[in-house]
Amino acid sequence: xxxxxxLYLMGGISxxxxxxxxxxxxxxxxxxxEQGAIYRILFFHVPSWFTCFTGFFLAAVASGLYLKTKxxxxxxxxxxxxxxxxxxxxxxxxxxxxxxxxxWGIWWTWDARLTWALITCLVYMGYxxxxxxxxxxxxxxKNAAVLCIFAFTSVVITFKAIDWWRTQHPGAVLSIxxxxxxxxPAMEQMIYQNWPxxxxxxxVLVAIxxxxxxxxxxxxxxxxxxxxx
Amino acid sequence: MKLLxxxxxxxxxxxxxEFRTKECLxxxxxxxxxxxVLFSFAVDPSSEQIREMSGGLLWLAFAFAGALILNQSFARxxxxxxxxxxxxxxxxxxxxFLGKAAANWLLLMIVELVCLPVFGVLYNMSWLxxxxxLLLVFLLASWGVTVIGTxxxxxxxxxxxxxxxxxxxxxxxxxxxxxxxxxxxTVLIATSGxxxxxxxxxxxxxxxxxxxxxxxxxxxxxxxxx
Numbered sequence: 001x002x003x004x005x006x007l008y009l010m011g012g013i014s015x016x017x018x019x020x021x022x023x024x025x026x027x028x029x030x031x032x033x034e035q036g037a038i039y040r041i042l043f044f045h046v047p048s049w050f051t052c053f054t055g056f057f058l059a060a061v062a063s064g065l066y067l068k069t070k071x072x073x074x075x076x077x078x079x080x081x082x083x084x085x086x087x088x089x090x091x092x093x094x095x096x097x098x099x100x101x102x103x104w105g106i107w108w109t110w111d112a113r114l115t116w117a118l119i120t121c122l123v124y125m126g127y128x129x130x131x132x133x134x135x136x137x138x139x140x141x142k143n144a145a146v147l148c149i150f151a152f153t154s155v156v157i158t159f160k161a162i163d164w165w166r167t168q169h170p171g172a173v174l175s176i177x178x179x180x181x182x183x184x185p186a187m188e189q190m191i192y193q194n195w196p197x198x199x200x201x202x203x204v205l206v207a208i209x210x211x212x213x214x215x216x217x218x219x220x221x222x223x224x225x226x227x228x229x
Numbered sequence: 230m231k232l233l234x235x236x237x238x239x240x241x242x243x244x245x246x247e248f249r250t251k252e253c254l255x256x257x258x259x260x261x262x263x264x265x266v267l268f269s270f271a272v273d274p275s276s277e278q279i280r281e282m283s284g285g286l287l288w289l290a291f292a293f294a295g296a297l298i299l300n301q302s303f304a305r306x307x308x309x310x311x312x313x314x315x316x317x318x319x320x321x322x323x324x325x326f327l328g329k330a331a332a333n334w335l336l337l338m339i340v341e342l343v344c345l346p347v348f349g350v351l352y353n354m355s356w357l358x359x360x361x362x363l364l365l366v367f368l369l370a371s372w373g374v375t376v377i378g379t380x381x382x383x384x385x386x387x388x389x390x391x392x393x394x395x396x397x398x399x400x401x402x403x404x405x406x407x408x409x410x411x412x413x414x415t416v417l418i419a420t421s422g423x424x425x426x427x428x429x430x431x432x433x434x435x436x437x438x439x440x441x442x443x444x445x446x447x448x449x450x451x452x453x454x455x
Contacts, residue, residue, distance in 0.1 A: 123402060129394065130398060138455075142452075142455060143384045150402060157405065
């Protein structure tokens with residue numbers, strides 16, 4: 001099976017999975033007692049954050065491996081993961097904001113978790129900006145890898161913010177962190193089912209971006225070779 | 230011991246060259262004071278509220294002025310290929326990085342220690358009550374700021390948009406240190422001591438300094454030598 005077909009297949013499975021999840025969310029699961037219908041946005045909000053954190057973790061590991069091996073494949077994986085991670089960060093911020101508008105009556109509050117989420121987004125946008133500022137691919141890959149490792153600290157702080165500070169953002173609800181009792185099992189199950197579907201979508205996007213990045217690298221090399229003569 | 234000697238040599242070289250021209254120091258000092266003056270137009274300088282904002286105002290001025298010092302840290306080595314000569318010298322990358330960071334730290338501390346009394350006079354505020362703790366906060370937070378800033382200054386030294394890229398990258402990364410410094414400075418200026426619940430900010434500062442200094446030392450060779 002060609003690479004394209006595998007990607008189409010993964011994309012198709014992800015789409016079907018997401019549609020099936022939407023059906024369950026909207027038609028099978030009842031409204032939440034206190035929050036009403038809006039709680040369903042959490043089925044995208046929480047998995048989006050898990051997906052972007054996974055992307056940033058992958059990028060940090062790939063950056064470390066690039067610095068160790070100098071293999072450009074790792075740099076390609078890092079930039080693709082960060083780009084997709086930033087997209088999911090924006091989804092997480094947007095869904096969180098919509099939920100906050102309905103539940104808290106405000107779009108945004110300068111609470112530790114929200115602030116750190118925004119900082120993480122800015123740090124990784126800075127990473128993408130830094131890449132754009134370099135002409136030489138080797139310097140670009142090296143410096144971006146260093147920044148990517150530094151940037152991961154903001155992911156850790158964002159994740160732990162609800163434990164370290166008293167936040168308006170709700171505390172941990174998933175039973176793997178609380179031992180259970182904070183969320184209905186059927187609703188928690190839905191979060192776990194939507195996460196792999198979004199992860200599959202993210203994997204397809206990362207693979208596409210990696211191919212584009214490889215092609216761009218080849219084009220840059222060709223252009224440099226042409227200018228050399 | 231050898232590392233310490235190398236760090237002192239690099240820091241001494243940077244400080245000597247800076248004190249000969251006072252290029253960055255004068256620019257950073259004037260800039261910080263201009264910012265402190267500008268704040269008086271944004272908020273009522275005679276109000277009681279200013280005391281609760283003192284940490285934020287001071288550290289914003291220090292962060293903006295610090296960027297001027299950090300920008301020049303590696304950029305001053307570019308003419309005559311001095312950076313290549315430094316990298317080729319028998320000094321380890323970690324010593325080179327720590328030496329530059331130490332010089333920047335001292336320069337930033339000078340800016341802070343000059344600005345603090347100026348701030349006290351302009352905004353009619355007494356800051357001497359808790360000065361040993363305040364000094365400790367300044368030392369810890371300034372080190373955090375300079376470690377991040379020096380590392381990113383090395384990352385962006387060869388960019389055309391260096392002056393623009395450095396602040397864009399460093400400010401989000403510095404936020405933990407700045408946040409803790411703002412909080413603690415406000416508490417130390419506005420009240421008579423650090424309440425127990427605010428000691429978390431001191432721990433955050435120490436943790437920030439340890440984590441980023443270790444990361445920077447580990448990655449210094451990659452960044453400076455390639």
